């Protein structure tokens with residue numbers, strides 16, 4: 001049986017850049033795996049995805065996507081692939097979103113577009129979006145429209161590059177839920193520089209640092225080596241209500257609190273609790289933990 005993705009010893013050198021943006025990276029991803037690719041800014045995540053999608057050639061090493069060289073089989077692969085990636089969009093800027101979906105459906109020969117759209121109705125209020133042109137949508141609505149768009153042809157491999165960036169908490173949660181509940185046969189690659197985002201969706205994580213793979217294993221292993229996470233909460237008054245006393249809370253300024261959470265896996269529970277009992281103006285999860293985690297992995 002073919003692997004969904006197989007990269008072997010890939011190296012990517014950009015001209016005039018002294019170090020390798022990817023340095024001898026190898027891994028295999030099987031059907032149905034949900035893999036998080038995490039790294040600090042500039043780690044090499046986008047470069048890796050571009051190689052997997054056949055947009056870039058590695059300088060050394062081999063890559064196979066659906067068992068084939070992706071650069072030479074881009075058309076074939078496109079039919080099985082759904083990608084949310086950076087600023088790219090497959091939606092037309094000036095026409096209603098639904099027309100873009102129909103266009104995509106006809107390109108990929110998808111017969112049941114309405115069914116596909118209906119499936120996502122239970123997560124997002126698509127009726128607010130479908131008849132508007134992309135240019136008039138908010139950032140969150142654009143991301144939702146894009147996400148549903150890449151799912152129209154029911155792809156087997158779904159690559160999501162920072163799909164929750166810039167989304168407010170409520171939409172972010174819906175986006176995560178909809179990804180989490182996708183059919184178990186779907187293979188998902190989800191990149192982020194925020195480890196917490198990966199927890200809900202992925203069972204495996206690959207950590208890339210300065211082009212090198214520094215960790216490849218289950219999320220559970222990360223739990224063990226993880227340090228406490230910190231969340232900065234800004235509320236509309238100066239009294240933070242939390243029903244559990246297990247959090248270490250530090251008052252920083254009027255309405256601003258730093259909350260220490262023992263386990264990264266407790267973050268979503270904390271977020272539910274804090275939003276239920278307080279009016280949240282802003283929430284920031286510190287990624288410092290990822291930096292420490294990478295450091296501790298390198299020291300092992």
Ligand SMILES: Nc1ncnc2c1ncn2[C@@H]1O[C@H](COP(=O)(O)OP(=O)(O)OP(=O)(O)O)[C@@H](O)[C@H]1O
Pocket residue numbers: 014015017021039040041042043044045046047048193
């Ligand atoms: N076209 C390019 N030319 C030269 N260097 C590049 C090019 N694209 C990326 N790089 C370099 O390669 C390294 C990895 O970049 P890459 O965009 O893959 O990182 P990333 O992990 O996706 O970062 P981010 O989270 O900031 O998007 C960086 O040092 C970057 O400066």
